[in-house]
Amino acid sequence: MKRIVFLSGGIGSWAAGMRVMQKYGNGDIINLFTDTKKKNDRHPHRGEDQDLYRFLNESWSYIGGGLEWISVGKHIWQVFEEARYMGNTRHDPCSRILKREAARSWLEKRFSPDEVILYLGIDWTEEHRARKCMDYWKPYRVEFPLIDEPYLSKEDMCVWVEKYGIRRPRLYDMGFSHNNCGGFCVKGGQGHFFNLLNQMPERYAYHEAKQEELFLVIGKRVPFIRRTIDKQINYLSLKEFREEIQKKK
Numbered sequence: 743m744k745r746i747v748f749l750s751g752g753i754g755s756w757a758a759g760m761r762v763m764q765k766y767g768n769g770d771i772i773n774l775f776t777d778t779k780k781k782n783d784r785h786p787h788r789g790e791d792q793d794l795y796r797f798l799n800e801s802w803s804y805i806g807g808g809l810e811w812i813s814v815g816k817h818i819w820q821v822f823e824e825a826r827y828m829g830n831t832r833h834d835p836c837s838r839i840l841k842r843e844a845a846r847s848w849l850e851k852r853f854s855p856d857e858v859i860l861y862l863g864i865d866w867t868e869e870h871r872a873r874k875c876m877d878y879w880k881p882y883r884v885e886f887p888l889i890d891e892p893y894l895s896k897e898d899m900c901v902w903v904e905k906y907g908i909r910r911p912r913l914y915d916m917g918f919s920h921n922n923c924g925g926f927c928v929k930g931g932q933g934h935f936f937n938l939l940n941q942m943p944e945r946y947a948y949h950e951a952k953q954e955e956l957f958l959v960i961g962k963r964v965p966f967i968r969r970t971i972d973k974q975i976n977y978l979s980l981k982e983f984r985e986e987i988q989k990k991k
């Protein structure tokens with residue numbers, strides 16, 4: 743039985759992998775990382791944060807087994823342009839194509855459902871996501887080692903990895919709750935984008951420019967960041983959101 747640990751480069755999936763290793767040993771582990779850009783793409787703002795690759799390279803060997811590094815060879819804005827669709831909180835073609843379908847295709851070419859168990863880093867605070875994942879991965883079996891006691895907070899997991907002399911992913915120290923897509927996520931809310939604008943204005947500017955290009959491809963501006971002011975809901979683009987924040991300064 744192979745044990746496939748879905749390593750995202752975040753602290754949760756690393757801790758999940760460590761629990762698998764502690765319980766079963768690492769002889770059957772394969773760590774699977776799906777990159778959100780071409781492997782040799784050095785653009786500073788495309789794909790994952792550069793520090794994620796540092797963290798992944800330094801930390802995966804403590805889980806042991808092998809590391810499979812796969813990539814569709816595209817980044818999120820290429821996915822949106824091809825789909826002529828801006829990803830958002832409800833629909834994430836980026837994650838579907840670059841992560842879920844890429845991983846599924848890799849898996850189906852190599853293993854039948856009775857040969858593997860999949861391990862995801864969803865923790866006890868996110869149990870609602872676990873059911874969705876189990877449905878998605880059927881007929882493969884999925885387990886969530888972090889849902890089990892003893893419960894670990896993100897800080898506990900960061901302290902754990904630091905015991906090995908490995909610095910936690912820098913995005914956590916910058917106020918991001920996830921180490922995904924370099925701190926830009928189409929599923930983020932206004933607080934997330936406010937943090938990105940403050941912490942990494944150049945990265946924000948890159949995504950703002952890509953979104954403006956996408957609107958030209960689609961032929962219209964589409965709603966993106968949800969804002970509620972005086973009980974009124976409105977939706978802003980990255981550009982409009984930035985301009986609104988800067989006006990208030």
Ligand code: SF4
Pocket residue numbers: 778818829834836837840841922923926927928929
């Ligand atoms: S982290 Fe967000 S932007 Fe990146 S692939 Fe996942 S859903 Fe898309």
